[in-house]
Amino acid sequence: MEVETPLAYPTPATDPHLDCFQLVGPADERCFSYLQSSPEFAMKRLLAAGSGPIYQICKAFRYGEAGRFHHQEFSMLEWYRPGFSYHRLMDEVAALVQLVLPMRLDFRRISYRELFLQHLAIDPFTASDQALDAILQERGIELQIKNRALDRDSALDLLLSQSILPMEAEATGLFLFDFPASQASLAHIRVGECPVAERFELYVGGLELANGFHELVDAQEQRRRFEADNLKRDATGKQRQPIDWNLLAALSQGLPDCSGVALGLDRLLMIAAGAKHISEVLNFPD
Amino acid sequence: MAFYSTNEFRSGLKIMLENHPCEIVENEFVKPGKGQAFNRVKFRNLITGRTWERTMKSGESLEAADVFDKKMQYLYNDGESWCFMDEESFEQVFASAAVVADCAKWLKEEESCVVTLWNGEPISVLPPQQVILKVTETDPGLRGDTATGGTKPATVETGAVLKVPLFIEQGDLLKINARTGEYISRAKE
Numbered sequence: 117m118e119v120e121t122p123l124a125y126p127t128p129a130t131d132p133h134l135d136c137f138q139l140v141g142p143a144d145e146r147c148f149s150y151l152q153s154s155p156e157f158a159m160k161r162l163l164a165a166g167s168g169p170i171y172q173i174c175k176a177f178r179y180g181e182a183g184r185f186h187h188q189e190f191s192m193l194e195w196y197r198p199g200f201s202y203h204r205l206m207d208e209v210a211a212l213v214q215l216v217l218p219m220r221l222d223f224r225r226i227s228y229r230e231l232f233l234q235h236l237a238i239d240p241f242t243a244s245d246q247a248l249d250a251i252l253q254e255r256g257i258e259l260q261i262k263n264r265a266l267d268r269d270s271a272l273d274l275l276l277s278q279s280i281l282p283m284e285a286e287a288t289g290l291f292l293f294d295f296p297a298s299q300a301s302l303a304h305i306r307v308g309e310c311p312v313a314e315r316f317e318l319y320v321g322g323l324e325l326a327n328g329f330h331e332l333v334d335a336q337e338q339r340r341r342f343e344a345d346n347l348k349r350d351a352t353g354k355q356r357q358p359i360d361w362n363l364l365a366a367l368s369q370g371l372p373d374c375s376g377v378a379l380g381l382d383r384l385l386m387i388a389a390g391a392k393h394i395s396e397v398l399n400f401p402d
Numbered sequence: 403m404a405f406y407s408t409n410e411f412r413s414g415l416k417i418m419l420e421n422h423p424c425e426i427v428e429n430e431f432v433k434p435g436k437g438q439a440f441n442r443v444k445f446r447n448l449i450t451g452r453t454w455e456r457t458m459k460s461g462e463s464l465e466a467a468d469v470f471d472k473k474m475q476y477l478y479n480d481g482e483s484w485c486f487m488d489e490e491s492f493e494q495v496f497a498s499a500a501v502v503a504d505c506a507k508w509l510k511e512e513e514s515c516v517v518t519l520w521n522g523e524p525i526s527v528l529p530p531q532q533v534i535l536k537v538t539e540t541d542p543g544l545r546g547d548t549a550t551g552g553t554k555p556a557t558v559e560t561g562a563v564l565k566v567p568l569f570i571e572q573g574d575l576l577k578i579n580a581r582t583g584e585y586i587s588r589a590k591e
Contacts, residue, residue: 133438180409180460181439183431260419260443260456260464273437274457301436317435327435 119170121158123177127360129153130345131301132352135179137188148358151177154378155194156302157363160331163196163374164366171195173381185323185383187394188402193384196376202314202330205375206291209318209326213289213379217388221320223289228312231292232272235280240272241296241310248272255279269298277324284322292317302338303329318379320387328377335367407463408441416448416469419456423448423467423520431460448518449525467520471528474517476509484509486517486524497524505529507562508580529580534589535559537574540566 128136128150137151152158155172162170176192197205203225210223232240236251248271252259257278259266266274284290293316297305300313314330332338339359346356385397395401406417411429418424424445433439439460446453448469458464474486474495483496484506495517499506501524508529509515516528540556553565558576566576566585575589 131436133433133436181431181433182409183433186431186433256455258454258456260458260462262459262462270438270440273434274440277432277434278442278457299436324435 117168117170119159119162119167119172121152121155121162121172121174123152123175124149125152125158126150126362127157128357130342130349130357130359132345132348132354135354136357137177137179153178154192156376156378157360159194159196159376160363160371161366163198164369164371169195169197182402184393185386187382187398190394191381192378193381194376194378196331196374198372198374200375202293202316202328202375205328205377206293206316206318209328209377209379210289210291213318213320213325213384216384217320219287221287221289222285223291225291225293227294228292228296229294231280232275235283236275245271248275251275251279269296272296272299281319281322281324284319286321288321290319290322292319300332300341301327301329302332302341304332316377323383323387324380325383325387326377326379328375330375331371331373333367333371333373335364338367339364403468404466405463406466408443408458408460411441411443416467417445417464418467419445419447419454419464422450423469423525424454425469427453432457433460448520468522469518469520469525471516471518474515476511476513476515478511479506479509484527486515486527489514495519495522495524497527501525502527504583505580507560507583508533508535508578510535510560531579531581532586533578533580534575535562535578537566537570537572537576540570540572542571 124139126148134153136153139147139149141147154176155174159170173193175189177189181188214221229239229241232238238247238251245268252271257274294312295315297311297313300315303313303315305311305313316328317324318326342359349356382394382397386394389397391397406415411426413426415426416423424447426443427446428444430442432442441458441460443458444453444455475489477485477487484502485494485496487494505527510533513533514530517524518526535558537556538559541554552568554568555563556566556570557563564583564585577586577589579586
């Protein structure tokens with residue numbers, strides 16, 4: 117079922133790396149209203165209310181994100197499948213993407229750990245921070261950062277995006293799954309000897325196209341994550357953000373076991389059209 | 403001096419990096435869906451000419467460099483310093499041999515050049531695209547001599563030597579590409 121949720125949402129994202137636009141009134145009055153960075157929270161509230169499988173194509177807004185593959189206002193396709201494992205959802209994402217793209221894609225699936233082992237011969241879960249720093253240097257990623265303080269997840273991000281993914285050939289669809297628990301976002305964490313986040317990403321030709329989760333349904337855990345986000349925001353000098361109590365209430369009521377995915381439509385279009393810059397697929401880019 | 407943050411970076415911007423004045427050549431915004439944003443920036447070191455690439459956290463800043471280009475007239479040199487003058491203010495600056503580099507070979511008095519100044523000091527000199535110089539010495543070319551590929555060496559009034567076609571004679575005026583040191587054509591008086 118296609119659904120529509122508000123673009124102007126009462127709470128912003130708590131993600132420490134996201135900044136939401138806040139709406140202001142005609143005399144600059146600050147409203148408790150923010151342009152959504154993702155329809156996730158609203159759609160989960162619908163799922164908890166018994167919607168069944170739902171999808172939405174809508175605009176999302178992220179302040180300050182501008183570049184070859186980023187535009188502050190962009191288009192998202194997001195859908196949720198109650199009862200699907202995240203692996204089954206990956207099958208569906210692959211089918212949809214292949215349907216839309218004119219070229220035949222070579223899909224493959226690999227775990228986060230396995231990809232790092234294959235490309236860099238390090239275990240991203242157990243390698244020391246110093247080992248990661250050494251590999252960054254070895255791979256020519258020279259950092260110009262105040263205090264040279266780079267957190268572990270950022271180091272892994274740089275290695276993945278600047279060293280591993282650029283090696284991917286054009287017509288390839290790489291599904292990366294089982295991320296470090298520290299990068300879980302709103303995904304369910306599978307506990308065990310080495311906890312992993314049941315999260316996946318799809319990269320086509322090395323370009324990040326979709327992000328999906330086996331969704332977290334535990335309200336207490338979600339609340340802990342929101343609070344941890346705000347602590348991180350505090351630590352980096354960003355403003356703490358109000359928590360979405362409506363989402364927590366919906367999770368307490370009961371979110372069905374489901375997997376969901378968000379796909380960047382502008383980027384999908386870029387691949388289909390062979391565009392080199394996102395502005396080529398937008399009518400009125402910034 | 404002012405500071406520029408990564409979201410103000412654009413090609414051509416002059417900033418300080420590791421105490422060297424640099425020019426931004428490329429700036430790429432990099433952000434994974436759920437991680438922090440970075441800028442991968444390519445810089446051209448304005449002193450050494452080399453390219454540096456650095457990854458910075460988005461939002462961090464670099465100090466602006468007091469660098470700009472000025473059209474100046476070459477006056478003279480004493481073997482160690484090359485003197486250039488601002489045609490409007492008559493201010494003079496002195497560039498070392500290292501800074502003037504190869505273009506010293508083609509500079510004639512009163513030739514107009516673009517001098518790049520950092521904190522008022524010259525760090526590089528760009529000669530005009532073409533200069534006209536007189537041949538002071540060259541062997542007469544023998545007709546039909548194509549053994550050397552049809553060229554011979556010639557010395558011009560600045561003392562520099564370049565390859566010229568065989569028909570060039572002493573006293574001829576040559577049009578020379580001062581940026582590559584190549585012969586272009588003969589020049590009219």
